[in-house]
Amino acid sequence: MPSRKINSSEDGMSSQEVSVSGVFAVSSEVEAEAETKLDEGNIHEAESSLREGLSLNFEEARALLGRLEYQRGNLQAALQVFDGIDLQAAILRFQPSYSEKPSRRNRYRTESPKSLNLHAASLVLEAIYLKSLCLHKLGKSTEAAQECKNVLDAAEKIFPQGLLSGVLIDNKLQETVCTAVELLPELWKQAGRYSEAILAYRRALLSQWNLDAECCARIQKEFAVFLLYGGVQASAPSLAAQIDDSFVPKSNLEEAILLLMILLRKSYLGNTEWDPEVMEHFTFAVSLCGQTYVLAQQFEEILPGIFPRCGRWNCLALCYSGAGQNETALNLLRKSLNPRERPNDLLAFLLAAKICSEDCHLASEGVAYARKAIAKAQGADEHLKGVGLRLLGVCLGKQAKVVSSGLERSVLLSEALKSLDEAITFEHHNPDLIFELGVAYAEHRNTNAALRYAKQFIDATGGLMLKGWRLLALVLSAQQRYKEAEVVTDAALDETAKWEQGPLLKMKAKLKIAQSLPTDAVEAYRLLLALVQAQRKSFGSFRHIIQAANNHVSECEVWQGLATLYASLSHWNDAEICVEKARMLKQYCPATLHTEGIMHEARGRIQEALAAYSNALSLDLDHVHCKVSIGALLWKMGPKSLPLARSFLSDALKLEPTNSLAWFYLGMVHKDEGRITDASDCFQAAAMLDESDPIESFGSIFY
């Protein structure tokens, strides 16, 4: 038995107090007598001998006896003894004489409840706590919880200001209360009383129990876990606990995330041990909300030495990539894939390859990652080989877009197709792969194969993905089958909810233009405009977090399209208005300037047109359409500017080798300069490309 220190100078410490504590140390005689009587099964006699021998009151004697029985493992007998304790009567005696309202969150009080009979209180509270344990061990969870709750109620009544660290409170009592605080929600959970459990957790965390840091962290973690997975809706926290200006969680998930963040911060500050499970719960909760950026911030805050740094870099890369910050993610992956770090991580290779596959200029780096991933996909990871091959194919296809020589390009393209074809032997039912193949063939201008895969993709996904419909319509338009493309677009419109129809309406307008049906095109644009404006109004601030954001057409784009359409009809006033609208939405936009240039050019204002084009080029150095337009203008200007025209056009073709207009004008330049064979080659290319030109570039599906 631990010996207790008694501060005899305190007013409240009576002689009885001393004798109670003396029981453990000295009076083995009385105890032994009580024990014998207990063994004989006579509780009352045992009790009275204790009361007489140690001048204890009834409750205290019972508490001692009960503990004896409990320690011997006689649960039933202990319960019998404990049952006799009248807790309410005991509380009345222990309660401080002055009545003061308990103020829960006032943590800085220092007065101590002086007139307390602390040891007696400790004894009785412990007895009730042990009673709760007995009940629990006997499988009576609900009653156990009720008794446990009584301990806390009593403690709150006896210490109306809460248990405070500054005050001298019996250690044993503090311990009893803390364990009861921690036990109560567990008991309610086992009893299946979930709402009571939630109340108990909140009570544990919001009242003054003077819990130590680890205990408080345990409760917070258990509560967060329960909120996350318990499957019960927690009621809102009581108003009494809410203070002005403080953040009050509105839902289970919010409350759990708050608790987990607090736990994480405590461990960063060194107040508690690092617990990897907390981070995992947090990861799960936050990635469910799609907030991987917040997760990244937490990973950044973790102190060094907890995570292996490569592991952390890879996790961070996943987080940033999930949050759309691919550049940051790739930089982290480059660090972790460094030969001196962890150059064998398959997932890191795959992720890096995937990020690179989305950017032409990174594609060659992606090819290297994908090749390494394929080499690493062995043994248990062999199933990921198909993924590596798919990424290799996509990266090669992207790389083909930026290489300068035509030969290199065609080699890359056929390699890309080869590796995609190989990938499909690993994953023949992966629709994503079928889609990639469709796009690759389309970009290779093998429209028949592309058409087959596009159809297959729609079948395999049951038309679930909008991009499948768009690919099919584009491939059909590339085959100049505009009517059928329109049928597909209409079918897709039927399968799409209003808000996501933007790209399809835009496509429809372009299909109408391709069929020389300007009035129908204007009508399609009108619908699109109404949709885009409605979207802008209704989403407002939520705009940036709407998941389907990539399915939205910008309003500026619509005005540009309309302006081009009106310009082609020589409706200059309408076209001007549209350009003006577009400019109001986005002041410095190369596409708008290009449209303006076309309008000037069509009205014979060559200088203004040139100015508009070059302004557009200075905004976007790689604006292909501007280069083509400038090239064409220079060609029209006469023989002096032909070399300049040629350089602009070949520049444009480097950026976009499938631009049929550029080939056409280049052919004209060659012709005027007298290179007939070159010219005829160019014209042939232009004609071939023109026949297989989709109404929008195939790459637009991804944006």
Next chain:
Amino acid sequence: MSSSSEEEDPTSPGPTDPNSSTPPVGPTPQAQSALESLSQILGEPFSPSLSLLDDTHIANSITIRLRQPLSGAGDDNICRWLYDTFQSSDPQLQLAVLKFLPTLAGVYLIRAVSRKPLAGFEAVLLALYAHVTKSRAGQPVTVTIPDLSHPSLYHETTAKMKTKNIATELHIAVLSPVLEPQGTVRSTKRGRIVGVALELYYSKISQMPVSSKLDLCEFCEVWAGQYDHLSNKNNGNVDEGSNSSINDASSDVSISGVGCIKRSVREECGEKGGRIPLPWELLQPCLRILAHCVLAPTNLKELKAAAMAAVQSLHVRALHDIDPQAILATESLLKLGKREMESINEASDSIVSSDFQDTPESLVVFSN
């Protein structure tokens, strides 16, 4: 199954014991008529005192009907019954319908790819979707990620920096976006509609029977379409566990048909393997349900094992799709689940040897 906890007892599959299923409400007239029409459809008489939510025999009959090869068409009586029963606005009856959602959604999504007429399934799903849309008034469900530099319910800030503007400091995450009313199932909205129905299921999950949750675990595994990869792995412990548990559950029910029916789902999807597109709007509610199955306090070990198998498959699928968000979510769940399974095994070992412990800490640990 006999070791099921108090919470799950009335709903866990097993011989129906009149004492175990506490009649929550005396059969309302609506429940009566629902029961009558169901007994006509299934062609067997039911005692009027049966509880639709809890009765395992009825549940199995309906599940078998839902899994039949030609179920779910516009003239499917069971679907019509589910639809009508859900529309009855009796919360208990709605729960009774909701417990079939895993099977219905599971079969539906696998077949939707093959363009069979599935108007029956779709009507039920749309009814669930409309119910959620109405109760949420179409509003999105958002979660505010707190900024710890501002005080909250559970913490105070030491430095009293004057709060500038709380709103700007908070991240608002959209858990479930705006809901538009849907009159038909458009194919691009299919994932969303089923996802919203699963959100509804999740909100009532504490009242759902184990057999229903097991169904969902099974279908998640099939949807992921990765089991051929996983079965090749030599450490397929989790996988085996789940299979045996599903079979256990069905044999417990003592309806010989269920086992074969369950297998036939996989056979039906054949070599394609039942893999379906899993957009986030569908995957996210599935993950929330699975997380509950793995980590909720009172779940059965069998359910946990089945859910773990599903999480494992979804994790492999996420790796194949290289979807960072799904990788992070499934990976953390997988780690937590593994630890959970270990601690269950340890607890079941130690429960025999442990006798009286004085320290409550050990008890707390044990109850985890």
